Amino acid sequence: MAEPLSYVLIHRVDLFSEYQQQLIELLKLSSADDAILGFDTTFDDQKAIQYLVSLEKEIASQSLQILVGQHQETLVVCCFFKRSHQQTTRHLCDLQKGMIHPHFRSQGLLEQTLAAIACECMAQGVELLTLDVRGGTKAHRIWEKCGFETYGILNDYSRFQGKSFDGYFMKQRTQDLWNRFKIFYTQGSEKMSVGTELIPKKEFRTQMRETLEKHLTLGHPLFKYLLDEKHPNSDLLKFTTLQGYQLTKNFLTYIEHLFFHCPLPKHKRALLHNMYEEETGRLSNTKNHVELMQDFVRALGISDAERDAATALPQTQALIDYRMIACKNPDLYHIGAAAVMVASEGQNLESVGDEARHNILGKVYGLKEADLLFFSVHQEEDVGHVQQGLALLADLCDTPKRQQEAIEAIETTCELFYQMYQGVYEYFGYDKQDQAAKAELIGEV
Incomplete structure (x- = not known):
């Protein structure tokens, strides 16, 4: 997939209605990823409907935005932006539910999407990005490689299949994220952030x-x-x-x-x-x-x-x-x-x-x-x-x-x-x- 994705920021309820079915389908795939996103195999159609209602309310209240990326009309990536209404914390944005469709992984879409996230957040005046992730997972290692630093650890952050997991709370300045991945914003996924020189x-x-x-x-x-x-x-x-x-x-x-x-x-x-x-x-x-x-x-x-x-x-x-x-x-x-x-x-x-x-x-x-x-x-x-x-x-x-x-x-x-x-x-x-x-x-x- 050499060409850049087409990104849309869902910030209105009417836009959300156009993408909600594809979003749910992408969310359901998280059950195959050890419930990293908080959903497991019990995430059925009834729970999906309830979740859609809660998302619609958050979008209507302007506390949630969803950035989606499409390839030939197929939704392949998304990231939730959680914003605060308080004037003193308007410079912050918490990144949640970041997903790439399993069939499109390892194709450079992460770098391209991170650049799009940074670009959109800078346009909204967001200066600091935060996220939280279950410790020791592949997602945790990826965020570290992408420049996110841990600022706190919460014991018993999540429980899955009878086990307790620590949570890692991470941060990165929006400008730093943009500088790290801006090359992918216009050039698409044909280049990668790591290994910029050909290895012998x-x-x-x-x-x-x-x-x-x-x-x-x-x-x-x-x-x-x-x-x-x-x-x-x-x-x-x-x-x-x-x-x-x-x-x-x-x-x-x-x-x-x-x-x-x-x-x-x-x-x-x-x-x-x-x-x-x-x-x-x-x-x-x-x-x-x-x-x-x-x-x-x-x-x-x-x-x-x-x-x-x-x-x-x-x-x-x-x-x-x-x-x-x-x-x-x-x-x-x-x-x-x-x-x-x-x-x-x-x-x-x-x-x-x-x-x-x-x-x-x-x-x-x-x-x-x-x-x-x-x-x-x-x-x-x-x-x-x-x-x-x-x-x-x-x-x-x-x-x-x-x-x-x-x-x-x-x-x-x-x-x-x-x-x-x-x-x-x-x-x-x-x-x-x-x-x-x-x-x-x-x-x-």
Whole structure:
């Protein structure tokens, strides 16, 4: 998306009526972002109507304005401006409910929108911008990168899924925000704020590899239950495997689209070999990789009917969709390649010490080598696949914008893998169990 968005400031009720349905649809998507915006999966149509009424009242009272950004009549970004009626605080504006549509993220729209926010606020005489965010989240890290500084921390700021989170209250002068991002106001999203110089290919490959290695999913607490030799949990392994099977079913589709859209002939040939192996297994002298996964599923005692009836948890589906959207869109090719060929293929390279996790699973659950072929084949092949992905991206990402987006795609995909395991962890109630154990330990101390 190279062209700038079209921005509209909703400051009257008649304008609000034109955009309210699209706004609600965008707000509903926040339930897939761990309720960062204050909404969770209970945000249904009835609650949406109630929320629209409250927004309309605030707009009518001139305490709320909403900046929206559109791309070809689709609302893709928005930010709420909360203003004060008091003359002594008219120089302040609190930014709330900042959103970018999931299908349009990692395309430079944040920088462009921040410039639009600064421009609009300066026009209204706003000199200082504030916001609050749940600590430790991706949103928190983004605001820090964008120049917002913490001026206060509130304990027990929000509660979600039985957990309490601290809130970080942040600020930035409007002029500083404008100076930081003004270049994007007229030039659109083809330039990025971070990484304004092209990184040399060798260094870029190193940065991508380091990004992958910084986000190891084996650190998730779920694995202490999965790999517990003293207390094997077959039900947990079966459920986790069926979630993994949802990923496997879609993997060939990712590779097919990456092959079809690949603009570089030498890398297209490598993708052809990858696709051929996924479909036939002949390069590894095995068989179709989905069938290999099905063999593992059967080895756990799961019937074909049970396997086919299984569905993805929301966190698992988010990982599937993120990669599918990028792979199918030629404009997002580098994001899809980074997500699939580096971040996803790289998941199979993790180990516990010197031992691969599938070998540990085999020991804990009494599985034979033949049962684990899906994993052993991928552990061997994916070393080369990750190298191919790094080489492809080094050649393909010829602008700072693309380089940064590729690195962000690796980070995002790894985080989505982690969230998939978090979904299983919470489904089995281990999060509450571990919280209780921690609280008891603290109490004893």
